Amino acid sequence: MNINDISFKQFIGADFLLENEIAEELYHEHASQMPIIDYHCHLSPEDLANDRQFKTLTEIWLEGDHYKWRAMRANGIEEKFITGNASDEDKFYKWADTVPFTLRNPLYHWTHLELRRYFGINDILNADTARAIYTEATSKLNTKEFSSRNILRKMNVEVVCTTDDPIDSLEHHIKLKKEFEIKVLPTFRPDKAYAAENVPGYLKYIERLSELTGVHIDSFSALIEALEKRILFFHENGCRLSDHGLEQFYYEKVTPSEVNKIFLKVMGGSALAAGELHKFKYAVLIALSKLYHRQGWTQQYHIGAIRNNNERMLRVLGPDTGFDSIGDFSQARTLSQFLSHLDNSDQLAKTILYNLNPSDNETIATMIGNFNHGSVAGKVQFGSGWWFLDQKDGMERQMNTLSNMGLISHFVGMLTDSRSFMSYPRHEYFRRILCNLIGKDVVNGEIPYDIELLSGMIKNICYYNAKNYFNF
Known part of the structure; x- marks a missing residue:
């Protein structure tokens, strides 16, 4: 085709x-x-x-978000990466691993709308793009524009x-x-x-x-x-x-x-x-x-x-x-x-x-x-x-x-x-x-x-x- x-x-x-x-x-x-x-x-x-001022993308994006938590659990992610004591970066990477599996769930739309509208990031979030997206968004969050x-x-x-x-x-x-x-x-x-x-x-x-x-x-x-x-x-x-x-x-x-x-x-x-x-x-x-x-x-x-x-x-x-x-x-x-x-x-x-x-x-x-x-x-x-x-x-x-x-x-x-x-x-x-x-x-x-x-x-x-x- x-x-x-x-x-x-x-x-x-x-x-x-x-x-x-x-x-x-x-x-x-x-x-x-x-x-x-x-x-x-x-x-x-x-x-x-x-x-x-939010310190990381995880802090503003995954804190208290039950929608994402439920999706991560459905994807078999350990609780320490959801509500536990894993690092912000590791939590985000586990969320990025989950995103491709949210196709046809509104989370897939919301995730990419939010990346575009807040940060101007047009990439598709997945395991391969996670590090670059996390770094760019977190860097912007640490500017006064994102208070x-x-x-x-x-x-x-x-x-x-x-x-x-x-x-x-x-x-x-x-x-x-x-x-x-x-x-x-x-x-x-x-x-x-x-x-x-x-x-x-x-x-x-x-x-x-x-x-x-x-x-x-x-x-x-x-x-x-x-x-x-x-x-x-x-x-x-x-x-x-x-x-x-x-x-x-x-x-x-x-x-x-x-x-x-x-x-x-x-x-x-x-x-x-x-x-x-x-x-x-x-x-x-x-x-x-x-x-x-x-x-x-x-x-x-x-x-x-x-x-x-x-x-x-x-x-x-x-x-x-x-x-x-x-x-x-x-x-x-x-x-x-x-x-x-x-x-x-x-x-x-x-x-x-x-x-x-x-x-x-x-x-x-x-x-x-x-x-x-x-x-x-x-x-x-x-x-x-x-x-x-x-x-x-x-x-x-x-x-x-x-x-x-x-x-x-x-x-x-x-x-x-x-x-x-x-x-x-x-x-x-x-x-x-x-x-x-x-x-x-x-x-x-x-x-x-x-x-x-x-x-x-x-x-x-x-x-x-x-x-x-x-x-x-």
Whole structure:
């Protein structure tokens, strides 16, 4: 076969993922120019406050990256080269050995997009190129151009919303507000405030919350009082979003006296039965949701992950080390009841729902339509493809489902949901996929070639919808 007889696009060339001229026009002339609002991520505010300078490519690229860790484990790499005490250089070479095996995994795209967009390195990463790439990228990282803050400037980031526990001091956010022109705002993530399944850990957390707020937490109402104080503190420091990680929603009818009794039981050191635990979580979440509504916040719910599946590795490495997966929890009924309860008293805040199980796409896309009304366009949102679904197929399925059953024109678009400063090309990835979906529809005669209409929708999804929705 003569390679010159085959017509194909360059790998990650200018028209990567763009299948026709309409898609190319929409991306290059409209989507690519939009700033980034990264309204949900796990970047370290401390790193930004200190304008951290990363010493090596391994440090910025492999620290905390569960996607890469899982791929390396699947490739038979020893744990010492993943989360262990091997040198940064040796860890990187093991990652480079793994990259050729990630073909058709989004990691192959992300890896090479990141090398190109951050460092201008166009080589394919493998064992043969690893040393030269490591040396060149690490050398650049040691220049001021690649400090944490300059990376955000380089990637045209306008707003970053980190993920922060209610007991966080927000000292780094306060410093950044004075020193950094890019908005770095906290997000209220109170998962530990209702994680009563781990009684010893929960008691320690409540003790810390009590010390911080000056509230003697001896009742359920006192718990909510303390959390409200932290909400007000977060609001004063720019927070406009909350976030929650749930396996599934809860809806349990429970009286004030009953939930107080449950709270006192756990505060006494006793484990809760499953039904008690669900009632307690429901009561805390409902109370918090009403407080978010009062402040005009947006609440986010990430549902459907089953975490820490490997008990042996949980003992060795701890939680959040790459042993989570998609769960198959029942969602529709309790989600409906939860949202309806809040809507019934007109205390439903703007809400974004992210599901991890793609079989729930249609459930979520139709559920949001039940609770939208004239107060704001797209009040209840079907969030972007999340975690295992933030790849080409997952994004297309989410956007197609939203288009079929809702209004994609009001979609608030992409976020990184990442701990890595190297993840911003995922916004480019998303924008190319979005433009290609629309471009194919035009070519197929399914929507008109009205560039003013189409470009407006593209720019809204990439930027303006989020800017208007969150009121930063």
